[in-house]
Amino acid sequence: MNQSLKMLMVFLNEVDRIGDQPIYEVLMRRLRKRDVAGATMFYGTMGFGHHHRLHHKGLFGITDDRPITITVVDTEQKIHALLPELRSLVPEGLMLLLDAEVVGGAAR
Amino acid sequence: MNQSLKMLMVFLNEVDRIGDQPIYEVLMRRLRKRDVAGATMFYGTMGFGHHHRLHHKGLFGITDDRPITITVVDTEQKIHALLPELRSLVPEGLMLLLDAEVVGGAAR
Amino acid sequence: MNQSLKMLMVFLNEVDRIGDQPIYEVLMRRLRKRDVAGATMFYGTMGFGHHHRLHHKGLFGITDDRPITITVVDTEQKIHALLPELRSLVPEGLMLLLDAEVVGGAAR
Numbered sequence: 001m002n003q004s005l006k007m008l009m010v011f012l013n014e015v016d017r018i019g020d021q022p023i024y025e026v027l028m029r030r031l032r033k034r035d036v037a038g039a040t041m042f043y044g045t046m047g048f049g050h051h052h053r054l055h056h057k058g059l060f061g062i063t064d065d066r067p068i069t070i071t072v073v074d075t076e077q078k079i080h081a082l083l084p085e086l087r088s089l090v091p092e093g094l095m096l097l098l099d100a101e102v103v104g105g106a107a108r
Numbered sequence: 109m110n111q112s113l114k115m116l117m118v119f120l121n122e123v124d125r126i127g128d129q130p131i132y133e134v135l136m137r138r139l140r141k142r143d144v145a146g147a148t149m150f151y152g153t154m155g156f157g158h159h160h161r162l163h164h165k166g167l168f169g170i171t172d173d174r175p176i177t178i179t180v181v182d183t184e185q186k187i188h189a190l191l192p193e194l195r196s197l198v199p200e201g202l203m204l205l206l207d208a209e210v211v212g213g214a215a216r
Numbered sequence: 217m218n219q220s221l222k223m224l225m226v227f228l229n230e231v232d233r234i235g236d237q238p239i240y241e242v243l244m245r246r247l248r249k250r251d252v253a254g255a256t257m258f259y260g261t262m263g264f265g266h267h268h269r270l271h272h273k274g275l276f277g278i279t280d281d282r283p284i285t286i287t288v289v290d291t292e293q294k295i296h297a298l299l300p301e302l303r304s305l306v307p308e309g310l311m312l313l314l315d316a317e318v319v320g321g322a323a324r
Contacts, residue, residue, distance in 0.1 A: 007117075008319070037202075039155060040155035045259055048244075069287075071177075096223060096289065098314060103191055103203045210311070211224070
């Protein structure tokens with residue numbers, strides 16, 4: 001039960017696209033295809049950063065397209081194996097890795 | 109001030125129920141009753157995982173009922189004491205524990 | 217690439233104000249001015265805690281003004297330098313610091 005996992009956080013923008021598809025959709029589909037243990041996508045309300053487009057400036061230089069955060073949960077090994085692929089999909093998206101301990105729910 | 113705490117993240121679905129009540133409501137009420145230092149509930153936009161029902165399939169097998177994440181902040185001792193109760197309420201919900209340091213705000 | 221960073225999480229309420237301005241706006245503007253690497257603001261759906269006003273009681277004592285979480289990402293040094301300023305802006309807001317490793321995206 002008390003397995004050690006990693007939580008990957010990917011920071012994107014609603015408007016980021018690969019061809020005619022939103023990156024977040026491409027990314028969620030890919031994560032599902034790669035059978036990661038869990039992935040959840042959240043809309044933020046405002047944000048900024050090196051990982052955000054800055055040409056859509058709203059109030060005080062904060063972008064008016066919504067930020068998106070995707071959290072991905074799996075083993076360190078699985079997530080590290082996925083990273084090259086994810087980096088090629090979201091070269092500008094900030095990706096953070098956090099340590100987590102599973103204390104409940106279905107482990108793989 | 110720089111106290112060491114734990115952040116518990118519980119992953120649920122909007123449609124998960126205990127009897128006729130949404131689990132997230134039961135859980136928030138219980139956490140409040142147990143006087144945890146803080147709890148916040150967030151809706152995600154899409155998600156999948158062992159902790160999500162998969163029979164509500166939408167686009168590429170991703171559920172169309174919204175994922176919910178509840179973050180709970182308290183001492184390691186308090187959160188560990190709560191875990192058996194939380195596990196019995198959400199046997200299928202993935203629960204992750206992360207290390208955090210309090211650097212501002214009201215400590216208990 | 218695999219740089220070690222900190223993720224700061226600030227827990228606020230929609231209704232918290234400095235003068236006539238929502239604290240979350242003041243805080244986001246300040247973080248932008250201080251040129252932090254990234255900041256994202258999320259609305260929660262319900263929450264409670266020492267960092268929340270409790271006089272707006274809704275269902276089972278949970279506030280009906282929405283909780284807000286702001287995540288800030290930067291180096292430990294930069295975030296620690298910002299903390300006194302942030303604490304003076306949000307004296308009641310719980311602030312947590314988590315370890316994170318950058319595994320993709322633009323580093324500073």
